[in-house]
Amino acid sequence: MRRFLLTMLFTLSISFSYSQDTINYFSDAIRKNTKSYTKASNKAYERNNIKEGKDLFDSLVKNKLVGTKFDDFNLKVYKEKNVKINRINKPIFIITYASWCVITKGEIPALNILAKEHRNDMQIIVIFWDKKSDIKNIAYKFSDDIKVCYANENYTKDAHLVATIKHTLGFPTSIFIDENKNVVNIKHFENTIKLKTPIKQAIITSYNYFSKDINENLVHAVSNNKGFTTN
Incomplete structure (x- = not known):
């Protein structure tokens, strides 16, 4: 019985640790997506395509940043x-x-x-x-x-x-x-x-x-x- 309880506690601790690690933090989303966004955005503004630049920002926000956990x-x-x-x-x-x-x-x-x-x-x-x-x-x-x-x-x-x-x-x-x-x-x-x-x-x-x-x-x-x- 004791062995079973220890096994359960170990399993739960791993599950909890995994769930903590899988939180999608705002800063991580920024780090993962900012390079491609910045490159595309710079090209848009170099062509003086303001609308495309704004659309790229809105897409970054909607698809990559909304729903992330804001850092403390x-x-x-x-x-x-x-x-x-x-x-x-x-x-x-x-x-x-x-x-x-x-x-x-x-x-x-x-x-x-x-x-x-x-x-x-x-x-x-x-x-x-x-x-x-x-x-x-x-x-x-x-x-x-x-x-x-x-x-x-x-x-x-x-x-x-x-x-x-x-x-x-x-x-x-x-x-x-x-x-x-x-x-x-x-x-x-x-x-x-x-x-x-x-x-x-x-x-x-x-x-x-x-x-x-x-x-x-x-x-x-x-x-x-x-x-x-x-x-």
Whole structure:
């Protein structure tokens, strides 16, 4: 009997180890597919075929990245303690920027409104590909409901995060992951608000743009967690 139990425990441990190893992580999917994607994408943009370039990105996301397990990245939060992705027990909407890129008019106020509206069912994280000192003049514009983070090549511990997301997906990019840390969607977003647009209208336009994306992703996240397909 004892021998039987030991055999069962050994078998279960192997099965558990195998199941852990077969999880399809986001960074692994990026590593396996980025070379062919980058090569094809570069050729498309060299031919000035913008549509093909966008289609290649969408195909990479839909066929290789959606459904993968997002890595438990450790994020440096401006004016807060570091946070690990797996410590956030709700869906996460990540937006990546760089301080030297001008953020579209109305975008930050719109995100602040959405962060307040969704504070109980979603966490918004903004990642700047910068050093901490580079974002001091912009971080304060975001509400306390948004975690403003920063990552840079010059920080040793950021190398994996920067290589996986910035150098592969580019920016500005949004990533939506569900509460189980599965990737629901990734997109390059283009806010086409003109500089002379009145600030009130700019905020409304940005709000509608991000709100539609967030609500669609939340619906997909709920469906995925109930075992339904969303494609």
